[in-house]
Amino acid sequence: MKTVIDLIEKEAAAAFAACGYDASYGRVTVSNRPDLCEYQCNGALAAAKTYKKAPIVIAGEVAEKLKENAMFEEIGAVNPGFINIRISGVFLADYLTEMAQDEKLGCEMAEKPETIIIDYGGPNVAKPLHVGHLRSAIIGESIKRLLRFMGNRVIGDVHLGDWGLQMGLIIEELKVRQPQLCYFDETYTGEYPEEAPFTISELEEIYPCASAKSKIDPEFAQKAHDATVKLQQGNRGYRAIWQHIMNISVADLKKNYEKLHVEFELWKKESDAQPYIPDMVQMLKDKGLAYVSEGALVVDVKEETDKKEIPPCLITKSDGASLYQTTDLATIVERQKLFEPDRIIYVVDKRQEMHFTQVFRVAKKAGIVPEQTKLQFLGFGTMNGKDGKPFKTREGGVMRLERLIGEINDAVYEKMKENRTGSEEETQKIAETVGMAAIKYGDLSNQASKDYVFDVERFCSFEGNTGPYILYMIVRIKSILKKYAENAGVDPEKLSSFVMEAPMGDVPAGKSQKELMLVLSRFHDMMDQACEELAPHKVCGYIYNVADVFSRFYHETNILAETDQKKQKGYIALIVLAKRVLETCIDLLGFEAPDRM
Numbered sequence: 001m002k003t004v005i006d007l008i009e010k011e012a013a014a015a016f017a018a019c020g021y022d023a024s025y026g027r028v029t030v031s032n033r034p035d036l037c038e039y040q041c042n043g044a045l046a047a048a049k050t051y052k053k054a055p056i057v058i059a060g061e062v063a064e065k066l067k068e069n070a071m072f073e074e075i076g077a078v079n080p081g082f083i084n085i086r087i088s089g090v091f092l093a094d095y096l097t098e099m100a101q102d103e104k105l106g107c108e109m110a111e112k113p114e115t116i117i118i119d120y121g122g123p124n125v126a127k128p129l130h131v132g133h134l135r136s137a138i139i140g141e142s143i144k145r146l147l148r149f150m151g152n153r154v155i156g157d158v159h160l161g162d163w164g165l166q167m168g169l170i171i172e173e174l175k176v177r178q179p180q181l182c183y184f185d186e187t188y189t190g191e192y193p194e195e196a197p198f199t200i201s202e203l204e205e206i207y208p209c210a211s212a213k214s215k216i217d218p219e220f221a222q223k224a225h226d227a228t229v230k231l232q233q234g235n236r237g238y239r240a241i242w243q244h245i246m247n248i249s250v251a252d253l254k255k256n257y258e259k260l261h262v263e264f265e266l267w268k269k270e271s272d273a274q275p276y277i278p279d280m281v282q283m284l285k286d287k288g289l290a291y292v293s294e295g296a297l298v299v300d301v302k303e304e305t306d307k308k309e310i311p312p313c314l315i316t317k318s319d320g321a322s323l324y325q326t327t328d329l330a331t332i333v334e335r336q337k338l339f340e341p342d343r344i345i346y347v348v349d350k351r352q353e354m355h356f357t358q359v360f361r362v363a364k365k366a367g368i369v370p371e372q373t374k375l376q377f378l379g380f381g382t383m384n385g386k387d388g389k390p391f392k393t394r395e396g397g398v399m400r401l402e403r404l405i406g407e408i409n410d411a412v413y414e415k416m417k418e419n420r421t422g423s424e425e426e427t428q429k430i431a432e433t434v435g436m437a438a439i440k441y442g443d444l445s446n447q448a449s450k451d452y453v454f455d456v457e458r459f460c461s462f463e464g465n466t467g468p469y470i471l472y473m474i475v476r477i478k479s480i481l482k483k484y485a486e487n488a489g490v491d492p493e494k495l496s497s498f499v500m501e502a503p504m505g506d507v508p509a510g511k512s513q514k515e516l517m518l519v520l521s522r523f524h525d526m527m528d529q530a531c532e533e534l535a536p537h538k539v540c541g542y543i544y545n546v547a548d549v550f551s552r553f554y555h556e557t558n559i560l561a562e563t564d565q566k567k568q569k570g571y572i573a574l575i576v577l578a579k580r581v582l583e584t585c586i587d588l589l590g591f592e593a594p595d596r597m
């Protein structure tokens, strides 16, 4: 379906043309003065210069033409030359009826669906999942769902960090603790044990301990570095330890992501890029792009138009150790080979922007991907505590994801406890669903690139611009529909076949009914924008608006007591659609609504 704006523009363009002006002046926008009109066209102001006429005269002529059109309820030409537009309730009701019949709520699918890889999550194996990774998971998942909804083929890749120094640190520390293990015996040729020499909690303790040690003990740090290189070069014993670490960590990560309703199509990892590295490095040398500088192999990536210094991209260290850049480049080689993506989107902390600028430039320069392939970096800001510093536990430690989720759920549970009607267990379950909405909405309602304050109190509030508030509105709609179906003895499934009614007159209820219809009719517009800008916060802004207008409509309209049955069915049709739009949107954001709360 065309968007409402497109449909109005078509009429406006025709009206300009009929009055002897260029049709391109018929551009229309949503009004920024909803008290005066719903849409507006400012084309007469621009046309005035070309046609050397007063803008109000042109606006007047075009408005006269538009008044003949049944699509509009009210057209006004106002000084200095705006055309104010109100669309007709009948038109809106028809539009929404069509939208309700469409599986995609009227959105037009991508004309040329793209193959898109989204690189998000990005946890580091053997390190606990912390809030920094939470943002990537939440934002990435939402972007994936948005682009997929619009008909693209979207593949989410968790891209585990499993090839860096943390592996060498763990191996070296393990060697200190258990030197007798067969993995460290260079002469050992037998099979390695199936059982890991550590548990997940031991593993989580080993890493921070080794990391701290490496900062004060240069000899240990060097050994850890050497162990990393050895692992990368295929040392058998180290690979076996690595495999144990992977098995244990990945199982734990999967459990965590499942709890977050974040799902990856691919569980690829940095090490999967290793086989591509030698050929890639050779290719960079052969093309004359890579050269040795200060003992490392580098590629120049600066461009004349750069406003700031972009240093050369490091490809490998002198000892051949691969770096973050190396694996990221080789990962692009692999992605190109396996998927030929039209686009790769990286959802990563914005502090890594330079890294990606360098990597993308090498990838383009060396022809690792075709010129038209889009490599997009979506950098997100830091999640801060109320003190404005990166979010920590009360004791000042790094906040682990599980604990954060636990705290939110407890906060929601506390709120719900007083009015709870269901069982303890049921209330806990609902608190989890609401808690998820609190976290995700709290995060996604901010523009991704901005830092934001994670405020448990505010995010869990049932009022204001929060996840729980949105859920509350959905629950309210569900309950009205349930009551209606009971009272009228109608099968609840049948409610979606009710016919939308045009709002009547200008009584308050009619007004908020129309407002609700207007905002619902803008779903398609919003989706186009959110996908174009990769901006889940647009979805949040939109549903907050829908929820707000619905709440007004609900207070001004006695839906269940309405005696005019036709009118009442029209109301029901409208809120059925509102519910569907809201539910679709929260699904795109990655959470869901309970039946009651």
Ligand code: ARG
Residues within 6 Å of the ligand: 119, 121, 122, 123, 124, 159, 160, 161, 328, 346, 348
């Ligand atoms: N593991 C990285 C980190 O924790 C994030 C990975 C992002 N993706 C990538 N292709 N580099 O910072």
